[in-house]
Amino acid sequence: MDDLPPPLLLEILSRLADSADVARCRVSSKTLNSLAREIRCVNLQCSYLRYAKSRSPLTRSAITPFKEVFHKLISELPIVESVSIGVEKPLRLVAYDDVEDEEDDLFLSDFNFVNAWLPKVCGNLRSVSISDFWVQSCWRRSDVLSLISSYCPNLLELEIKNAWISVDGLTPMPKLTTLTLEFIRLDDENLEKLNECFPLLQVLNLIGVGGLKEPKVHLMHLRKCHWTLSNAPISISIIAPSLVKLTLKCVKPNLLLIDTPLLFDLNLSLESACNFIVKEFSHLEKLHLDSTGLRNLLARFPNGRTVKNLTAVSTRWEVPVGVSKSILELLLCAFPNVSSLTLTSGVWSELETYPALGVLDSWAQMKGLKEITAYLTVNDIEVTVCTILALLDNCSGLSNMAMFIHRDVVSNITSNLISRCMAHCSRVRWKWGMWKEGTKDAWISHGI
DSSP: OTTSOHHHHHHHHHTOSOHHHHHHHHHHOHHHHHHGGGOOEEEEEEOHHHHHHHHOTTTGGGSOOHHHHHHHHHHTOSOOOEEEEEEOHHHHTOOGGGOOOOOOTTOTTOHHHHHHHHHHHGGGOOEEEEEOOHHHHTTSEEOHHHHHHHHOTTOOEEEEEEEEEOOTTOOOOTTOOEEEEEEEEESOTTOHHHHHHOTTOSEEEEEEEBSOSSOEEEOTTOOEEEEEESSOOSEEEEEOTTOOEEEEEOSOOSEEEEEOTTOOEEEEEOSOOSEEEEOOOSSOOEEEEEOTTHHHHHHHSOOOTTOOEEEEEOSOOOOOOSOSSOHHHHHHHHSTTOSEEEEOHHHHHHHHHOTTGGGOTTGGGGTTOOEEEEEEOOSSHHHHHHHHHHHHHHOTTOOEEEEEEETTSOHHHHHHHHHHHHHHOSSSEEEEEEEOTTSOOEEEEOOO
């Protein structure tokens, strides 16, 4: 190893994802030890095993405090461009009620802790990621945002997880382009400070952010947004004229406003919205709709003539009573130019129970449909076969059918279904797979 050119050795060390691995390399070689000081990134994660040893009376004295390890590591680097410090995933899953822990060694968004190292490295810092141990951080409010905004005007990416964050003293960060807040209690109930202090954000991830009342994302340069709400705010507003991709998961806001004229890819999951206001989507091509009230959502959705790729998820279905159109018809009416359609089990089951499946008025609108993916439960094989054959007979443009059969369906029924469908229509390229809640989809056959 020592015979390799120093630039190559440094490149190898820089590619190690964990600073703990770098430390092991330093012990093994004087050359690596000297070169390690030229690394410009720090990534230190506390494992569950380390945490357990630090709490055990038998091993506690032999474990160096995590914050002390980090301080020593970062103090030896003359230039730091990226810092990632946190706890590994198994430790993040430890619940507050499961342990009693009043220590603060893994309260990593602590103002005093960050203030001890950030001023020394802030000049070249481009990325910061801090992931707290929720058991220690959930009852301690942190002012770390004000500290980071004061010392890091050139920061491009910021990520904070599992913390209670204050926005007191937060100042504008005009160069920040990516912000991730995950499982955060945020003292900015309407997101006013976020909009004001991060005006040039292009990527925003708000995952499980609590404490919101009437949040509004109003960012002129935002291109991509992933927003999962952990509570039920009164209203939700997204005003982003440059946004092209949006993933939004919420429950029952009284008002949902989406004003994103350039949106290309939308993944929307909600139970219902009393007042759903969506401006015209003139560029939307990829759409994923997930709702227990899918019929009501479709009725409120604007015209979707530009949508080509559509996925419909209904987590609750009922046998249609007193309705004139199936969900499939509503989908095709709302999005008449769809070429690729995915129907999850709830939507498919509703389609199978629809009494007038064979005489739908909208079959003529399905000429452009090229590909269907469906998730089947096969409660009655005859009904399932009839539904599939009706689609095949009336969708003349179909060229690909991907059917996922529930894993609990007995093998002889699965084989019977596959053979009957393939015998009926040879023009279609068939793909068969298996699915089950909580497991990964698996192919049985691919491209027959």
